[in-house]
Amino acid sequence: MESLVGLVNRIQRACTVVGDHGGGGDNALPTLWESLPSVVVIGGQSAGKSSVLESIVGRDFLPRGYGIVTRRPLVLQLHKIEEDGTEYAEFLHAPKRKFTDFAKVRQEIQDETDRITGKSKKISPVPIHLNIYSPSVVNLTVIDLPGLTKVAVEGQPQSVVDDIENMVRSYVQKPNSIILAISPANQDIATSDAIKLAREVDPQGERTFGVLTKLDLMDRGTNAIEVLEGRSYRLKQPWVGVVNRSQADIHMNVDMITARRREREYFATSLDYGHLAPKMGSEYLAKLLSKYLESIIKTQIPSIASSINKSIKELEREMDDLGRPVAVDAGAQLFTILQLCRAFDQIFKEHLDGGRPGGDRIYAVFDNQLPAALRKLPIDRHLSADNVKKVVSQADGYQPHLIAPEQGYRRLIEGALSYFKGPAEASVDAVHSVLKNLVRVSIGETQELRRFPKLQSQIANAAYEALERFRAESKKTTLRLVDMESHYLTVDFFRKLPEDVETGANPASPIVDRYAEGYYKRIGSNVSSYVGMVAKTLKTSIPKAVVHCQVREAKMCLLDHFYAQVGRSQGQQLAQMLDEDPSLTERRQQCAKRMELYKSARDDIDSVAWGR
Numbered sequence: 001m002e003s004l005v006g007l008v009n010r011i012q013r014a015c016t017v018v019g020d021h022g023g024g025g026d027n028a029l030p031t032l033w034e035s036l037p038s039v040v041v042i043g044g045q046s047a048g049k050s051s052v053l054e055s056i057v058g059r060d061f062l063p064r065g066y067g068i069v070t071r072r073p074l075v076l077q078l079h080k081i082e083e084d085g086t087e088y089a090e091f092l093h094a095p096k097r098k099f100t101d102f103a104k105v106r107q108e109i110q111d112e113t114d115r116i117t118g119k120s121k122k123i124s125p126v127p128i129h130l131n132i133y134s135p136s137v138v139n140l141t142v143i144d145l146p147g148l149t150k151v152a153v154e155g156q157p158q159s160v161v162d163d164i165e166n167m168v169r170s171y172v173q174k175p176n177s178i179i180l181a182i183s184p185a186n187q188d189i190a191t192s193d194a195i196k197l198a199r200e201v202d203p204q205g206e207r208t209f210g211v212l213t214k215l216d217l218m219d220r221g222t223n224a225i226e227v228l229e230g231r232s233y234r235l236k237q238p239w240v241g242v243v244n245r246s247q248a249d250i251h252m253n254v255d256m257i258t259a260r261r262r263e264r265e266y267f268a269t270s271l272d273y274g275h276l277a278p279k280m281g282s283e284y285l286a287k288l289l290s291k292y293l294e295s296i297i298k299t300q301i302p303s304i305a306s307s308i309n310k311s312i313k314e315l316e317r318e319m320d321d322l323g324r325p326v327a328v329d330a331g332a333q334l335f336t337i338l339q340l341c342r343a344f345d346q347i348f349k350e351h352l353d354g355g356r357p358g359g360d361r362i363y364a365v366f367d368n369q370l371p372a373a374l375r376k377l378p379i380d381r382h383l384s385a386d387n388v389k390k391v392v393s394q395a396d397g398y399q400p401h402l403i404a405p406e407q408g409y410r411r412l413i414e415g416a417l418s419y420f421k422g423p424a425e426a427s428v429d430a431v432h433s434v435l436k437n438l439v440r441v442s443i444g445e446t447q448e449l450r451r452f453p454k455l456q457s458q459i460a461n462a463a464y465e466a467l468e469r470f471r472a473e474s475k476k477t478t479l480r481l482v483d484m485e486s487h488y489l490t491v492d493f494f495r496k497l498p499e500d501v502e503t504g505a506n507p508a509s510p511i512v513d514r515y516a517e518g519y520y521k522r523i524g525s526n527v528s529s530y531v532g533m534v535a536k537t538l539k540t541s542i543p544k545a546v547v548h549c550q551v552r553e554a555k556m557c558l559l560d561h562f563y564a565q566v567g568r569s570q571g572q573q574l575a576q577m578l579d580e581d582p583s584l585t586e587r588r589q590q591c592a593k594r595m596e597l598y599k600s601a602r603d604d605i606d607s608v609a610w611g612r
């Protein structure tokens with residue numbers, strides 16, 4: 001049975017080493033500490049908490065004084081060692097220092113308290129962790145807390161009263177805590193701060209141990225039999241009375257061995273408590289607690305084991321998300337980088353081909369934006385009768401055309417087609433910005449890349465550069481399409497124009513007709529029909545050019561230049577690319593440590609459970 005408490009103690013110690021002290025914020029790792037039982041000492045100020053703790057340990061090591069002495073929680077883990085082993089203490093904050101002189105332990109507790117709270121009388125919820133290894137202790141984890149108080153002492157804000165109560169409550173309300181409620185016998189039990197709080201969080205008294213101190217200080221003729229026999233305040237566990245060293249004993253350096261002996265004698269010879277003697281005193285209390293802890297642990301083993309398994313699963317999931325540690329050799333690093341690039345490229349392609357959203361915005365450019373832009377071109381203004389007349393006259397020069405204004409037609413068509421360059425370029429730019437946005441989104445969606453901010457930005461830059469190249473090529477091609485339309489006109493169109501179109505050009509007609517408005521309107525309308533036909537062609541050929549030059553290229557060779565650059569990189573440069581966010585490296589290490597703790601705890605529990 002001893003092995004069960006020893007086991008939990010060992011797991012608790014391991015928890016402490018990996019930084020699992022229970023609790024935590026949003027981003028907290030799973031905690032094993034919280035699922036393990038521990039003893040929490042509570043009581044009013046000067047009720048005798050520290051004295052009880054020292055008696056349990058059998059050592060004099062806690063700071064003493066007036067006012068609030070315990071100002072930070074003290075998590076005390078007692079480890080029983082071989083009979084001939086050397087007794088020593090060790091703090092979590094100074095793991096390399098072994099204390100064999102317990103007066104120095106007291107000094108260190110004081111100094112460590114001051115380190116966080118300053119020399120003031122402030123309190124802090126940050127615990128001090130102390131391990132004591134001794135042949136004369138029972139395996140236990142006991143937490144000493146600041147004394148509950150009703151008034152702040154000088155130099156303290158009034159809020160300290162609530163702060164202490166809240167801090168103490170946060171420990172005792174955990175269902176796994178065993179409450180050691182210390183009350184002084186020379187005060188009415190009904191007014192005990194410890195009992196008041198214990199009743200609040202454990203109304204049935206199932207996990208509360210009542211301890212009555214200062215029995216020796218009770219008024220003559222009075223005794224605490226009513227309390228000790230459980231009639232004043234009923235608890236499931238028996239009340240234990242103790243007699244600690246008085247302040248005078250402390251001044252006179254009465255050692256703990258003498259104090260324990262005196263306590264035994266006190267009960268053995270007491271007229272009031274003689275009949276209860278075997279169940280009184282600090283030594284009995286320590287054994288009672290340890291035994292109780294054993295029974296609790298025994299019932300809790302299955303739930304502890306299942307909490308461990310649950311936490312292992314949570315950690316596995318998180319470690320999967322965090323990814324494997326970065327390789328150290330250049331070959332493996334190169335492989336990792338290429339794999340990461342491919343993962344990104346795959347997601348980018350899914351955005352274009354469907355499966356992930358975004359690619360449809362390219363179609364929207366061709367289907368809405370381009371036709372709308374083409375419709376809005378000021379072709380009508382360009383082909384107004386006045387402008388047609390102006391362009392035709394200028395094209396004719398000093399010699400007006402004789403039959404048909406060939407040069408005028410050409411100039412009018414060229415002028416109208418030059419307007420198409422704007423929408424063509426705008427389509428290229430719009431698709432460019434869709435692609436750029438998809439690169440950004442895809443990088444964000446590439447889980448594996450998350451921990452490599454440098455590589456992320458390098459991939460982004462390389463992709464943006466490539467997109468710029470594709471954009472330049474695409475502009476050249478689409479503008480060339482427009483130029484091609486102006487450089488060679490579709491002869492058939494003009495041949496098929498109705499005969500009367502050329503009436504104005506009939507030399508038989510009076511010369512003035514040729515300069516009438518109707519004549520130019522007709523020319524304008526012919527050019528407009530031709531330009532409309534070209535617009536129809538460009539509406540389909542521009543998207544083809546854009547897809548060919550930008551979308552297809554982005555799909556096929558977005559990172560080609562980057563791959564070449566990575567291939568030329570040396571070890572140092574590769575390592576820099578995989579320079580992951582240090583907070584992630586740290587988190588992975590923490591997870592790995594926790595995982596180790598949980599796995600060894602699970603093995604330990606399994607072996608004990610099977611051994612029973």
Ligand SMILES: Nc1nc2c(ncn2[C@@H]2O[C@H](COP(=O)(O)OP(=O)(O)OP(=O)(O)O)[C@@H](O)[C@H]2O)c(=O)[nH]1
Pocket residue numbers: 043044045046047048049050051052064065067068069070146147148213214215216217242243244245246247248250
């Ligand atoms: N005579 C006698 N004195 C006791 C007994 N228990 C505690 N004292 C004295 O009461 C005083 C307060 O005891 P502590 O153990 O320091 O009390 P505490 O509850 O830890 O005090 P804080 O941490 O300051 O809240 C000390 O002077 C002890 O010597 C007891 O059983 N008998």
